[in-house]
Amino acid sequence: MAALLCAKNLCKTYVIDKRQNNVLRNVNLQVNEGDMVAIMGPSGSGKSTLLYAISGMDRATGGQVLFEGKDLTTLSEKELTKLRLDEMGFIFQQMYMMKNLTILDNIILPAVESKKTDESRSQKQKRGEQLMRKLGIIEIADNDVNEVSGGQLQRACICRSMMNQPRLLFADEPTGALNRTSSNEVMDELVKLNREGTTIVMVTHDAKVAARCSRILYIVDGNIKGEYTHPEHLTAEKERERGLNNWLMDLGW
Numbered sequence: 001m002a003a004l005l006c007a008k009n010l011c012k013t014y015v016i017d018k019r020q021n022n023v024l025r026n027v028n029l030q031v032n033e034g035d036m037v038a039i040m041g042p043s044g045s046g047k048s049t050l051l052y053a054i055s056g057m058d059r060a061t062g063g064q065v066l067f068e069g070k071d072l073t074t075l076s077e078k079e080l081t082k083l084r085l086d087e088m089g090f091i092f093q094q095m096y097m098m099k100n101l102t103i104l105d106n107i108i109l110p111a112v113e114s115k116k117t118d119e120s121r122s123q124k125q126k127r128g129e130q131l132m133r134k135l136g137i138i139e140i141a142d143n144d145v146n147e148v149s150g151g152q153l154q155r156a157c158i159c160r161s162m163m164n165q166p167r168l169l170f171a172d173e174p175t176g177a178l179n180r181t182s183s184n185e186v187m188d189e190l191v192k193l194n195r196e197g198t199t200i201v202m203v204t205h206d207a208k209v210a211a212r213c214s215r216i217l218y219i220v221d222g223n224i225k226g227e228y229t230h231p232e233h234l235t236a237e238k239e240r241e242r243g244l245n246n247w248l249m250d251l252g253w
């Protein structure tokens with residue numbers, strides 16, 4: 001599989017009161033087309049910082065991030081915004097839906113803002129509705145943001161992230177605020193999208209969620225300390241989870 005995203009010697013340093021915090025320390029990683037990657041690690045190890053840096057949501061302080069060979073660290077804000085809008089999808093907890101818009105209008109917003117296609121607004125609306133149907137939430141299309149459950153809202157975020165048919169989807173704790181049933185349902189949808197061709201990179205604390213990804217990276221003190229892939233003979237979900245848990249325990253999880 002071809003490399004879609006590469007981080008090379010990626011560094012991120014925060015300076016607070018003249019004190020340096022080297023959060024990412026020369027991270028190297030490659031995400032291939034079709035991967036479904038989970039980033040795990042202790043609290044404060046740099047998982048979200050890494051996700052923000054490789055997705056171009058935040059600027060690294062050193063190193064390179066190559067998306068199909070194009071170095072994100074050298075792009076202008078305008079170029080970066082266009083690339084994120086057209087090629088990437090985001091399911092980030094900080095990216096709340098807009099309260100003055102219905103769920104459907106929130107979902108189609110990335111397409112309204114993008115110049116990727118010359119679709120009419122009604123075509124965009126139709127596609128938004130198709131996505132909502134696919135994720136089983138069409139009945140909340142006209143609801144306000146505060147009139148839906150956490151699981152429905154998360155599925156709406158997935159619809160929104162898919163609106164511009166991204167090559168690469170980034171998710172920060174996509175199931176973090178959900179109960180187990182909703183979490184499983186959201187993961188079912190993400191696995192389905194991945195099987196249909198979308199590459200996914202997510203941060204999660206939940207080994208059950210991570211076990212459904214094809215690669216699991218473990219980050220400690222701003223560096224990737226190990227990578228896990230499921231042994232081929234483990235095909236059942238429970239066995240995969242057990243295998244991953246054993247690996248995590250060996251790393252001190």
Ligand SMILES: Nc1ncnc2c1ncn2[C@@H]1O[C@H](COP(=O)(O)OP(=O)(O)OP(=O)(O)O)[C@@H](O)[C@H]1O
Pocket residue numbers: 014016021023041042043044045046047048049050
């Ligand atoms: N905007 C910021 N300004 C200054 N320091 C920051 C900022 N964002 C994160 N940090 C620091 O960077 C370090 C890593 O934070 P990060 O959120 O990436 O960790 P994490 O592994 O995602 O943690 P958690 O699992 O608790 O969400 C922490 O020490 C944090 O305090």
